Amino acid sequence: MKNSFKYILMGIALTGATLVSCDDLLETKNFSDMSPSNFFKTEGDMAAAVTGIYLPCTTNWGYSDGGTGKWYNALFNADINAYYPAGMVTTDAVRHYSSNIFDEFTVGPATGGALTNTYNVIRFVARATDVINQIGKSSGATEDIRNRFIAETKTLRAFYMYTLLDWYGPVNVKLNPETLMDNSIQPRPSVAEYVANIEKDLEEAIATTSFxxxxxxxxxxxxxxxxxxxxxxxxxxxxxxxxxxxxxxxxxxxxxxxxxxxxxxxxxxxxxxxxxxxxxxxxNLASDNYYITEVLPSDFKRGYSHKGDSYIRGNESGHFSGWQVFCMRWEFYDTFADNDIRKKTILCEYDTNDDVHKDRNSGMVGAIPLKYTDTQFANYGIxxxxxxxxxxxxxxxxxxxxxxxxxxxxxxxxxxxxxxxxxxxxxxxxxxxxxxxxxxxxxxxxxxxxxxxxxxxxxxxxxxxxxxxxxxxxxNAKDYQVLFPIPQNVVTEAGGIIDQNEGYTK
Incomplete structure (x- = not known):
């Protein structure tokens, strides 16, 4: 590959996926207009198709899904409407600065936001199935190259399936290329069947010599x-x-x-x-990571990782402010020993743009889990x-x-x-x-x-x-909330075929 993968990936994210033309999360009619005769003719064709499956895997805001005509938060975007931040604020380590349904365990089937954004990767499982099938039928590259692309796509498909399992339990992913254009809705598989399919993808990828x-x-x-x-x-x-x-x-x-x-x-x-x-x-410059801005307070100027320490992080000009979305719970911060070097990446005090000093006793809701320290926060993204x-x-x-x-x-x-x-x-x-x-x-x-x-x-x-x-x-958390609910529109459109997770039914 002559061009950098991360810049190719960003280009696809900007244009959106165009592999399907359906309007909702279940319909798969006219799933693909690609075939070995009109698309997968060269290694470059295969590379473009495989790279498109990475669309949800970015730190940038997200992607426009050409299949639904809608916009979705990327899995690794730091916004609270994305997969990993929404999951974090349900834990003992991180909290939202203000009221939030994930933080407060009041997520329901109609919540939307991170619930729908995360569930949308089920469509990329189906797309991966199509790409794997199409590459397997093509003769547009050497066998080793084709096998490498197939192994890559199977690994990515397995990751998306694991992500769905993590949040919702087993879901009715499409793994059979023969049924991709069949709009009949299948029930959710058992945990054992679902996990076995993930294992199969990974086992076959690992066994590929050209991977x-x-x-x-x-x-x-x-x-x-x-x-x-x-x-x-x-x-x-x-x-x-x-x-x-x-x-x-x-x-x-x-x-x-x-x-x-x-x-x-x-x-x-x-x-x-x-x-x-x-x-x-x-x-990169075309696809920023907005984590820093999400954790910095809105009046942030400079911060300190230890009380009285001269270890400073910040924009000394005072022109930068954060979006103050989530922070580290003080109770969790206190589990670090005083001499734990990892505390240098967490700010426990800061000065405001008006040079007012704040700490846990004077206005800080929680510690600032900085993580990335090699920046002066001159831009919203890093x-x-x-x-x-x-x-x-x-x-x-x-x-x-x-x-x-x-x-x-x-x-x-x-x-x-x-x-x-x-x-x-x-x-x-x-x-x-x-x-x-x-x-x-x-x-x-x-x-x-x-x-x-x-x-x-x-x-x-x-x-x-x-x-x-x-x-x-x-x-008021309930035992069943170890899983999030299936989005209500999915259950409704399935007409009773797809079961809602326990506890979320009306």
């Missing part, structure tokens, strides 16, 4: 799916399903693929394509990539799976120690006293290491404390 292990050394293709990403997605799936032996196996494989922990925590978010990055969402899967998560997942299988073994402790050593903290003796103690410690350590990266909701659900922690914060 690259990783793209860390390839700036032009950085952000594309790879074998390492396929292992990472499968690891996350197995963690989600509590299949500990399988999760440990995938984590162990990734631990042999040349990844490692960086010496400096801040470098993980300020530097691209390092040994710690497995999959990052590209950002050119920093969002880490979707990184090696620290692999080590923590390995330790958790190993603990569930065998207790706090030395190999599990050593995996976590790579992370705590960098943070400048030690694993307390009480944390390794037994399986239960280590499990509790690992949940807390995952929160500190992976804060605001979109993992926390999944972690709390897996550990069985998601709802109880919400109740402790004063929310």
């Amino acid at each position: 690259p292990d990783k793209y860390n050394g390839d700036e032009l293709n950085w952000g594309r799916m790879s074998k390492a990403i396929a292992y990472g997605i499968r690891m996350k799936l197995h963690m989600h399903q509590k299949e500990w032996a399988k999760a440990k196996e995938d984590a162990s494989k990734l631990m042999t693929m040349g990844f490692s922990i960086l010496n400096n925590y801040e470098d993980v978010f300020n530097t691209s394509r390092t040994s710690e990055h497995i999959w990052s969402i590209p950002s 050119q920093k990539e969002h880490p979707a899967i990184r090696y620290a998560e692999v080590l923590l997942s390995y330790a958790e799976a190993e603990n569930e299988l065998n207790g706090p073994t030395q190999s599990a402790i050593n995996a976590v120690k790579q992370i705590t050593d960098r943070a400048g903290v030690t694993i307390p003796a009480s944390a390794i006293a037994g399986k239960d103690a280590f499990r509790t410690y690992l949940l807390a350590e995952r929160g500190r290491e992976l804060y605001c990266e979109g993992q926390r909701r999944q972690d709390l659900i897996r550990h069985g404390v998601y709802i109880s922690l919400a109740k402790a914060r004063g929310n």
Whole structure:
């Protein structure tokens, strides 16, 4: 590929997807006007089609979906109407600055916003099915190239299916190319059937010899799916399903693929394509990352990461302000030890544009989870990539799976120690006293290491404390709210064929 993947991706995002022509989330009539005879004639044709499947994977605002004629937030956009921020504010780590239905567990089938934006990736599962089928029928490139594109698309399809499983449980995705233009609506599959289909995609992708292990050394293709990403997605799936032996196996494989922990925590978010990055969402001048603006207060001038510290982040001219959407809960901030180096990426005090000093006792609703420190916030967007899967998560997942299988073994402790050593903290003796103690410690350590990266909701659900922690914060959360509701228009249009998630029915 001669052109940078991330710029090609942005070009497609600006023009919108044009692979389908239906008007709603269920209809698939006239799904595709492409065929081997009129489109997939060259490697470039295939590359364009595959790159179009990445449309929801951007840090920019979102995309215009030519299939529905509507606009959707991208999965990794930092707006509260996107997948990962909406999920974050339901947790003990992050809160919305003001009233928010996700924060308060009052999301319903008609909510819209992040609920609909996230569900829309079901259409990209169907598009991926079409592209896989079309490439398989084409002779427009070598077999190795065709197989590479198919493996890439299967990995991406698996990720979208995992995302849907995370929020809604199994949904009626279209995986059979023969039925893509069939508008009959199928019921939702069982969890076992759905998970098996994700595993099948990833297993076949990993087995493809022409599928690259990783793209860390390839700036032009950085952000594309790879074998390492396929292992990472499968690891996350197995963690989600509590299949500990399988999760440990995938984590162990990734631990042999040349990844490692960086010496400096801040470098993980300020530097691209390092040994710690497995999959990052590209950002550039054409496709900004607006995370910083979402977390900065509206009157922000400069901030401090430690009380009385001279460690300053900000725009000294005072012309920049944030949108003040979400922040870190003080209770979660207090779980970091005073000497934890990761606290340097979190602001606990700041000066306003009028040089009024604010802290938790004088107007700060929560700490500012800065994460990206190599910027003076001169613009609303920054050119920093969002880490979707990184090696620290692999080590923590390995330790958790190993603990569930065998207790706090030395190999599990050593995996976590790579992370705590960098943070400048030690694993307390009480944390390794037994399986239960280590499990509790690992949940807390995952929160500190992976804060605001979109993992926390999944972690709390897996550990069985998601709802109880919400109740402790004063929310009237119900047990069934470990899943979000299927958008009401989907259930209505299905005419009773698609079941609504438990608890959300009228």
